[in-house]
Amino acid sequence: MVGVVAAAVVALMLVAPRLREPALRINALLDGYALVLMALAAIHAVLLVSRRKRQEQEASRMSWLVAAPIDPSARRRWIVLNVLLAASRHFAIVLAVLGVLTLLSGSFAAIPAGLIAAGFCVGALVGWCLPPRDYFQHEESRYSRKLRSQGSIRPSDRALSHWPIAQAFARHRPENSRYILLAALCAVQGGSSMLVGLSVVVTWLLATYLVILLQATLRVGRDAAAWLQSTPLGFVQFAWPLARRSFAHQAIGSLVMSGIGLGQGAPPEMTGQLLLLWLTLVASVTTISLADSYRQQSSHLKLWLTAAGIAAVEWRQQGWGVLLALLAAIWHVRIAMQEKT
Amino acid sequence: MSAVLSLQALRARYSRREVLRGVSLQIDAGEWFCLLGPNGAGKSTLLHCIGGRVQPASGEVIIDGQALSTQSIAARQILGFAVSPEQLPGLLTGRQCLEVFAQTKGLAQIDEPVLELARQFGFMQFIDECVDTYSLGTRQKLCVLLALLGEPRLIVLDEAFNGLDPGSALLLKRHLRQRLSASRCAVLLATHSLDIVEHYADRAALLVDGAIVREWNRSALDTLRAQGGNALEEAVGGAGEPQKTA
Numbered sequence: 001m002v003g004v005v006a007a008a009v010v011a012l013m014l015v016a017p018r019l020r021e022p023a024l025r026i027n028a029l030l031d032g033y034a035l036v037l038m039a040l041a042a043i044h045a046v047l048l049v050s051r052r053k054r055q056e057q058e059a060s061r062m063s064w065l066v067a068a069p070i071d072p073s074a075r076r077r078w079i080v081l082n083v084l085l086a087a088s089r090h091f092a093i094v095l096a097v098l099g100v101l102t103l104l105s106g107s108f109a110a111i112p113a114g115l116i117a118a119g120f121c122v123g124a125l126v127g128w129c130l131p132p133r134d135y136f137q138h139e140e141s142r143y144s145r146k147l148r149s150q151g152s153i154r155p156s157d158r159a160l161s162h163w164p165i166a167q168a169f170a171r172h173r174p175e176n177s178r179y180i181l182l183a184a185l186c187a188v189q190g191g192s193s194m195l196v197g198l199s200v201v202v203t204w205l206l207a208t209y210l211v212i213l214l215q216a217t218l219r220v221g222r223d224a225a226a227w228l229q230s231t232p233l234g235f236v237q238f239a240w241p242l243a244r245r246s247f248a249h250q251a252i253g254s255l256v257m258s259g260i261g262l263g264q265g266a267p268p269e270m271t272g273q274l275l276l277l278w279l280t281l282v283a284s285v286t287t288i289s290l291a292d293s294y295r296q297q298s299s300h301l302k303l304w305l306t307a308a309g310i311a312a313v314e315w316r317q318q319g320w321g322v323l324l325a326l327l328a329a330i331w332h333v334r335i336a337m338q339e340k341t
Numbered sequence: 342m343s344a345v346l347s348l349q350a351l352r353a354r355y356s357r358r359e360v361l362r363g364v365s366l367q368i369d370a371g372e373w374f375c376l377l378g379p380n381g382a383g384k385s386t387l388l389h390c391i392g393g394r395v396q397p398a399s400g401e402v403i404i405d406g407q408a409l410s411t412q413s414i415a416a417r418q419i420l421g422f423a424v425s426p427e428q429l430p431g432l433l434t435g436r437q438c439l440e441v442f443a444q445t446k447g448l449a450q451i452d453e454p455v456l457e458l459a460r461q462f463g464f465m466q467f468i469d470e471c472v473d474t475y476s477l478g479t480r481q482k483l484c485v486l487l488a489l490l491g492e493p494r495l496i497v498l499d500e501a502f503n504g505l506d507p508g509s510a511l512l513l514k515r516h517l518r519q520r521l522s523a524s525r526c527a528v529l530l531a532t533h534s535l536d537i538v539e540h541y542a543d544r545a546a547l548l549v550d551g552a553i554v555r556e557w558n559r560s561a562l563d564t565l566r567a568q569g570g571n572a573l574e575e576a577v578g579g580a581g582e583p584q585k586t587a
Contacts, residue, residue: 140431140432140473141431141432141471141472141473141474144432144471153436153439153440153443153451153456153468154440154443154450154451155440155443155444155446155447155448155449155450155451156440156441156444157440157441157444158437158440159433159434159437159438159440159441160441162437163430163432163433166432166433167432170432223428223430224430226424226428227424227428227429227430228441228442228445229392229393229394230392230393230394230417230420230422230424231417231442231445231446232413232414232415232417232418232445232446232447233445234414237445296394339413
């Protein structure tokens with residue numbers, strides 16, 4: 001760890017002269033948006049501290065030491081300490097970023113730093129004082145739409161294709177999606193027409209749903225692989241039902257978002273490229289993850305690297321990222337198909 | 342009798358720790374084989390090797406003549422492996438789980454005996470509920486029903502009677518006995534319930550530290566049962582002790 005940090009510092013010092021100009025521009029940008037940053041820091045601190053406090057209280061109630069003769073004030077101190085540590089970690093990241101910017105630009109963004117710190121402290125205090133809300137760990141199925149029963153029980157993979165959607169709805173439950181709705185409403189600029197406002201909100205909600213659906217598909221792939229490992233299911237019979245409905249939702253959602261973008265005056269060429277890149281990313285990441293899950297292998301880091309690689313290649317040379325994604329997906333399908341003979 | 346399951350010098354390890362140390366075993370058609378052993382002895386690992394969920398370091402698993410390493414799909418086709426209840430998909434209903442499992446086995450329809458057992462279990466009243474609302478016992482029933490789909494030649498159950506009410510446990514024991522009486526299959530059960538070993542098992546083995554240290558055939562089990570009291574308990578405890586202290 002120390003080595004990595006030292007290497008990062010050395011690398012930073014080597015490239016520092018080149019990054020001076022961009023760092024100065026970022027500093028100017030921070031100065032311009034200092035109040036917005038303060039508000040964001042406050043909101044983040046409210047959410048972080050209130051959630052963390054609730055988690056710590058829950059953990060304390062469920063602790064294996066719950067029956068031990070420990071002073072309640074010691075338990076409270078422990079909760080305060082843990083919440084403080086969590087908040088400090090987040091704040092330390094902001095400080096580190098500002099420190100790097102100071103190193104690179106040679107000037108400290110004092111006003112934004114001070115406002116962010118103030119916003120964070122106020123937000124943390126508010127988050128701590130928020131009354132604990134009743135928190136029930138509902139079953140995930142409560143939030144997912146059930147498939148209509150067909151009366152008789154017939155062999156079918158219909159439920160497998162429904163599963164990622166149900167998982168996405170369970171994640172997109174009201175207590176999570178309300179924050180997204182709030183952010184979407186904040187994103188609507190004052191003075192916009194109702195149609196524009198509605199378009200912005202729909203785009204936010206759709207984009208969030210598509211990201212959550214992708215995450216849900218990957219998780220369901222892992223769960224399904226663990227469940228069906230001892231069956232004679234081949235890779236194609238495993239992956240196709242899990243991916244088909246999810247991908248159909250991705251395609252329809254992306255097309256709707258592109259349509260909204262075009263309606264708002266986005267350049268058609270750029271919209272088309274983004275659509276193609278997103279669908280390619282979804283297809284390749286889903287394929288790689290399902291292939292690795294089927295082979296009982298972890299692919300978390302690989303997925304991030306693949307997605308970053310595809311995006312980077314596409315940025316450098318248009319069209320090559322799509323090709324790279326296709327090759328990566330084919331390679332993984334080939335390996336997974338050889339898994340069970 | 343033909344061997345439904347044959348394990349040849351099976352070894353398995355988790356990182357550096359050797360969990361199975363050359364286990365060899367043969368189970369014939371019509372046999373109910375119980376695997377006993379203290380916690381952490383390697384029973385579940387052995388079962389997971391048979392279910393293809395853990396890759397053995399060496400050795401071979403042969404299910405009804407099909408080697409799991411080279412004829413994986415054919416071997417899994419005739420295997421009924423009961424997953425642990427927490428591995429069931431919470432967002433699917435019992436009906437959907439049965440439908441998906443039947444599809445994976447390529448069945449044209451769900452076996453009537455399995456549906457009959459589900460009715461006897463009283464499972465049908467929960468069949469359209471999502472699995473994450475089930476109690477442990479109901480999940481366990483579903484795990485067993487899934488394992489029994491498609492007339493498997495080898496039924497592998499890991500502590501499958503945990504959480505079952507006595508009535509359901511009795512139903513399951515009778516159902517398995519009925520399947521075995523026609524020599525349609527073999528049952529491999531990892532358990533700590535010595536009453537099942539005494540009254541239902543045809544053979545039993547004791548696994549300690551990843552190796553089989555003792556086996557009992559039907560006549561040996563009959564003898565222990567005839568002795569009454571806690572003869573089997575003593576025998577199991579006695580056989581395990583030297584290994585533990587060694």
